[in-house]
Amino acid sequence: MIRFRRGSGPRARRDVRGLSTQDLIVESISGVGSRPGRLLITLSGTVLGIAALVVTVGFAQTAAHQIARQFDAAAATQVVVAPAKARTASGNSVATTRLPWDSPERVRRLVGVEDAGLVGPVDLGDLTITAVPVNDPATASATPPALAAASGGLLEAVGARVVTGRTFDSGHDARGDRVAVLGSRAAERLGVTRVDSQPSIFIGGIAYAVIGIVDDMQRRADLKDAVVIPDGAARADFGYSMPEELQVRIAVGVGPQIARQAPIALDPNTPESFEVVAPGGASDLSTGVQTDVNLVFLLLGGIALLAGGIGIANVTLLSVMERTGEIGLRRALGARRRDVAAQFMLESVVLGALGGLIGASVGVFVVVGISALQQWTPVIDLWVVVGAAALGPVVGLAAGALPARRAARIEPVDALRGS
Amino acid sequence: MSDAEEHDSALVVLRDVTRSFPGPPEVQALKAVNLRVMPGDYLSIVGPSGSGKSTMLNILGLLDRPSVGEYQLAGASTSELDDDGRARMRALTIGFVFQAFHLMPHRTVLDNVQLPMLYSGVPFAEREPKARAALDRVGLNHRLGFMPAKLSGGERQRVAVARALVSGPQLLLADEPTGNLDRATSDQVMDLFEELNGDGLTLVVITHDSAVARRAGRRVEIADGRLREHA
Numbered sequence: 001m002i003r004f005r006r007g008s009g010p011r012a013r014r015d016v017r018g019l020s021t022q023d024l025i026v027e028s029i030s031g032v033g034s035r036p037g038r039l040l041i042t043l044s045g046t047v048l049g050i051a052a053l054v055v056t057v058g059f060a061q062t063a064a065h066q067i068a069r070q071f072d073a074a075a076a077t078q079v080v081v082a083p084a085k086a087r088t089a090s091g092n093s094v095a096t097t098r099l100p101w102d103s104p105e106r107v108r109r110l111v112g113v114e115d116a117g118l119v120g121p122v123d124l125g126d127l128t129i130t131a132v133p134v135n136d137p138a139t140a141s142a143t144p145p146a147l148a149a150a151s152g153g154l155l156e157a158v159g160a161r162v163v164t165g166r167t168f169d170s171g172h173d174a175r176g177d178r179v180a181v182l183g184s185r186a187a188e189r190l191g192v193t194r195v196d197s198q199p200s201i202f203i204g205g206i207a208y209a210v211i212g213i214v215d216d217m218q219r220r221a222d223l224k225d226a227v228v229i230p231d232g233a234a235r236a237d238f239g240y241s242m243p244e245e246l247q248v249r250i251a252v253g254v255g256p257q258i259a260r261q262a263p264i265a266l267d268p269n270t271p272e273s274f275e276v277v278a279p280g281g282a283s284d285l286s287t288g289v290q291t292d293v294n295l296v297f298l299l300l301g302g303i304a305l306l307a308g309g310i311g312i313a314n315v316t317l318l319s320v321m322e323r324t325g326e327i328g329l330r331r332a333l334g335a336r337r338r339d340v341a342a343q344f345m346l347e348s349v350v351l352g353a354l355g356g357l358i359g360a361s362v363g364v365f366v367v368v369g370i371s372a373l374q375q376w377t378p379v380i381d382l383w384v385v386v387g388a389a390a391l392g393p394v395v396g397l398a399a400g401a402l403p404a405r406r407a408a409r410i411e412p413v414d415a416l417r418g419s
Numbered sequence: 420m421s422d423a424e425e426h427d428s429a430l431v432v433l434r435d436v437t438r439s440f441p442g443p444p445e446v447q448a449l450k451a452v453n454l455r456v457m458p459g460d461y462l463s464i465v466g467p468s469g470s471g472k473s474t475m476l477n478i479l480g481l482l483d484r485p486s487v488g489e490y491q492l493a494g495a496s497t498s499e500l501d502d503d504g505r506a507r508m509r510a511l512t513i514g515f516v517f518q519a520f521h522l523m524p525h526r527t528v529l530d531n532v533q534l535p536m537l538y539s540g541v542p543f544a545e546r547e548p549k550a551r552a553a554l555d556r557v558g559l560n561h562r563l564g565f566m567p568a569k570l571s572g573g574e575r576q577r578v579a580v581a582r583a584l585v586s587g588p589q590l591l592l593a594d595e596p597t598g599n600l601d602r603a604t605s606d607q608v609m610d611l612f613e614e615l616n617g618d619g620l621t622l623v624v625i626t627h628d629s630a631v632a633r634r635a636g637r638r639v640e641i642a643d644g645r646l647r648e649h650a
Contacts, residue, residue, distance in 0.1 A: 334510020
């Protein structure tokens with residue numbers, strides 16, 4: 001039964017405060033859902049924008065991961081163990097312990113170690129290294145190449161590529177054979193280009209047979225400039241007493257484990273007297289590459305998102321024009337300007353939120369799908385997905401501001417007349 | 420009843436209301452109009468196109484403001500109301516019936532009738548029963564889930580009437596309510612208006628159709644922005 005009030009005075013006041021939050025949400029969702037065709041068109045802009053953002057960032061991270069994996073191969077398989085250093089009263093840095101001569105054998109027993117070798121500089125004092133036995137005072141003096149002592153297996157551990165000849169082994173080392181392997185630049189300086197004629201070099205006047213020339217030592221690039229002789233010979237001829245470090249080549253992924261085990265293997269009583277440099281988790285290189293690639297792709301994603309936002313704004317503006325009659329009707333029925341503005345704004349936010357959710361899902365699907373096809377490892381941070389989905393309503397809010405303002409300014413008389 | 424007493428109890432009082440639209444040339448759609456509508460009146464305002472009928476409806480419906488003069492509705496001076504106050508008064512006091520129905524095409528009949536209650540403070544739980552009662556009152560309780568496009572012209576106008584009634588207004592304003600209807604359907608709508616007036620609702624119908632105007636208890640003619648009441 002409908003009751004009408006006969007009196008002329010103001011009616012008993014209901015609590016009229018415009019649209020309640022519940023009504024606003026219901027009206028906005030109804031407004032969005034009542035026109036499925038337009039909903040799809042409007043959503044497509046945001047979905048594409050957000051999906052593009054997720055896909056571009058996702059591919060950036062995936063690509064960076066792939067690139068970093070290549071670059072990281074050397075760094076990820078190198079462990080260096082050296083005696084810990086301490087400062088003396090005079091401020092000099094001295095080693096607190098010595099690496100045992102059988103260090104390579106000790107660490108080779110550890111799972112994941114592929115090669116190991118000791119290396120250290122040999123102090124020549126005033127002695128020189130030459131390719132000829134006679135020291136001609138008429139020739140200009142040149143700085144001789146550095147002299148390094150190494151155990152058998154060191155050159156393999158540092159990834160040396162044999163240009164010609166061979167490297168020495170533990171036999172040469174144990175016997176103290178006077179053989180030498182030249183780094184590529186040292187060989188150049190000494191004028192040695194081939195070893196098949198068994199050339200000799202003279203270190204402090206002692207003849208050493210050159211058995212090989214090596215290059216590409218990624219882990220100890222300084223050895224390219226050095227003459228490398230076995231530990232045994234260095235100890236016998238030059239009083240070499242203490243290796244500088246132990247170079248260990250390991251399998252990918254066992255860095256932290258070897259870092260823990262190697263000092264114990266070298267000296268179970270005082271493992272803390274060794275310093276270990278080993279690969280950890282994500283490397284700085286990987287992070288750097290990701291940052292650079294992310295920047296480029298984020299820029300592209302941002303542009304795509306901007307296009308999506310402009311799409312929402314356009315369609316919402318169009319919707320305001322199309323729904324002028326509805327706006328006039330709502331105003332005639334008692335809607336305040338802010339009710340109309342809030343409704344259009346929330347509709348735009350709902351559209352943005354839907355677009356964000358769908359777009360983020362589509363983006364993840366594309367990254368995973370294409371990565372699977374290319375046999376890449378898909379890499380995408382959770383914050384990218386969550387952030388992109390959350391960006392949807394923000395885009396909706398920004399895109400809805402102008403249309404909502406325009407809707408609120410429509411006069412009901414004009415709207416009703418126009419429709 | 421003295422003039423003062425009648426004035427106090429009047430639902431609508433227009434005093435020397437003029438509405439001008441800036442030109443050039445300036446147009447005066449209403450010229451010093453005086454009108455008093457008592458509760459329970461059934462008034463028709465009849466006039467040809469361009470006579471100021473729509474301006475009159477807009478002023479009465481608080482959709483527009485007079486340039487000069489005073490409009491009192493339900494005892495309150497509307498000139499003192501701000502935009503929100505006018506929206507609030509429209510929601511609580513006035514029901515509108517338009518020539519073009521103005522139903523929302525993507526909402527059901529029941530949803531359309533519930534629409535005014537969003538703005539008139541009717542609690543959520545009461546809305547559907549009230550909407551059903553209003554549709555029952557206009558004889559459309561069998562069309563609740565229909566979309567407006569599936570209804571005839573007469574049915575659409577009856578949905579619009581139900582929507583106008585649902586918040587229990589004091590004044591029903593109808594702008595050419597039969598303008599889009601054939602004669603038989605028009606008669607049905609006018610019969611409904613008579614019934615509503617019989618229930619105590621105050622009606623102001625604006626029309627150019629003298630047959631529709633004659634159905635009202637009071638008739639006012641508008642021409643060139645001036646009102647003349649028929650005895």
